[in-house]
Amino acid sequence: EAQVTQNPRYLITVTGKKLTVTCSQNMNHEYMSWYRQDPGLGLRQIYYSMNVEVTDKGDVPEGYKVSRKEKRNFPLILESPSPNQTSLYFCASSWSVGATNTEAFFGQGTRLTVV
Amino acid sequence: ILNVEQSPQSLHVQEGDSTNFTCSFPSSNFYALHWYRWETAKSPEALFVMTLNGDEKKKGRISATLNTKEGYSYLYIKGSQPEDSATYLCASNTNAGKSTFGDGTTLTVKP
Numbered sequence: 001e002a003q004v005t006q007n008p009r010y011l012i013t014v015t016g017k018k019l020t021v022t023c024s025q026n027m028n029h030e031y032m033s034w035y036r037q038d039p040g041l042g043l044r045q046i047y048y049s050m051n052v053e054v055t056d057k058g059d060v061p062e063g064y065k066v067s068r069k070e071k072r073n074f075p076l077i078l079e080s081p082s083p084n085q086t087s088l089y090f091c092a093s094s095w096s097v098g099a100t101n102t103e104a105f106f107g108q109g110t111r112l113t114v115v
Numbered sequence: 116i117l118n119v120e121q122s123p124q125s126l127h128v129q130e131g132d133s134t135n136f137t138c139s140f141p142s143s144n145f146y147a148l149h150w151y152r153w154e155t156a157k158s159p160e161a162l163f164v165m166t167l168n169g170d171e172k173k174k175g176r177i178s179a180t181l182n183t184k185e186g187y188s189y190l191y192i193k194g195s196q197p198e199d200s201a202t203y204l205c206a207s208n209t210n211a212g213k214s215t216f217g218d219g220t221t222l223t224v225k226p
Contacts (some may be wrong), residue, residue, distance in 0.1 A: 033214060035117060040117075042216035044160070050212045058213065090158065104149065105163035 002027045006091050006107035013081055013114055021110050029105075031094045032074040033058070034066065036087040043090065049074055050096075053066045081114040088112075091113030119207050121217035128195050129225050135191045136220040138205035142186035147209040150179055150190055153202045162190075162203075194197070195224040 013019055033048040035058075044055040045058030063066045063085055065077040074093075078085060085111065088111050094104040120139045128134050140148065147166045151159040163172040168183040176193045192199055202219040 031212060035214075035216075040218070042121075042218040043206070043212050044216070047197075048212045048214065056212060059215065063186055092159075104151075104159075105161070106158035108158055 002105065003105040004091055004093050005107050006089075006110050008110060009104065009108060010023075010111050011113070013112070015082055015114055016080050019078050019081060019112075021112070022075045022091060023076065023093075023107055025093040025105065026072065026075075027093065027105065028071060029072070029093035031096055031102075033062070033070065033092050033104075034074070034076050035090045036060065036112075037090065038087050046076070046094050054086075081086055081112075083114050086112060086114050119158070119205060119215045119217040121203075121205060121220050123160070123220060125223070126220040127223045127225065130196060131177070132195050132224075133191065133193045134195055134222065135189050136185040136203055136216055136222075138188045138190070138207075139144050140186050140188070140207035140215070140217075142183060143205060144209045145183050147182075148181055149206045149214075150188070150210065151204040151206070153204055155201075159204060192222070195222070197224045197226050200224045 007022045030051045034046040036044040037043050042061045047066040048056045091107040092104045095102040122137050150162040153159040156162045163179045165181040170181040172179050178191045181188045200223050202221045206214050206216045208214045
């Protein structure tokens with residue numbers, strides 16, 4: 001089954017304790033992206049990757065890191081989480097960003113609370 | 116327009132009504148426009164990807180149009196059903212991969 005898998009689904013952590021949210025896709029997609037969603041706002045892009053070893057900042061990259069060492073995985077790293085990073089996070093993947101047959105697939109979401 | 120804007124913010128209709136929403140986006144650096152359907156407690160689900168001016172896409176009772184010159188897209192739902200209740204998101208992508216979402220239009224269809 002084609003899917004994007006995020007882990008964990010829920011996480012409560014303390015300020016300053018490094019954490020990683022994993023994202024894996026089994027569709028051989030080139031493009032992967034991380035978003036956060038806060039109440040009343042749409043999805044905001046954190047980082048994206050056009051292919052292996054190619055990553056770029058989105059609109060809200062501060063406080064986050066990513067890596068794309070292999071095509072299927074795109075982990076999101078919070079080196080020193082702060083309460084303002086409490087949010088709902090989504091990972092997504094697609095073949096590319098613009099081809100008409102390239103719909104995006106989203107993971108199940110990770111609800112992160114930083115206290 | 117600097118950001119992606121969606122209107123209205125929310126919409127309440129009766130079952131059987133037809134409805135439409137608007138997505139406005141910057142026409143410069145435009146590469147693709149995506150529409151998603153997002154139900155509560157689920158993940159966004161892709162509806163359409165459009166790239167060419169004048170594009171029209173259709174999936175069942177839902178259709179979308181694209182005007183890249185003036186920077187807008189319309190999403191239409193014909194004969195709304197309660198199961199159409201969801202938040203509809205649009206996103207504008209550049210060819211470099213940057214993706215900007217609107218805040219969404221939340222549709223509630225009353226039986």
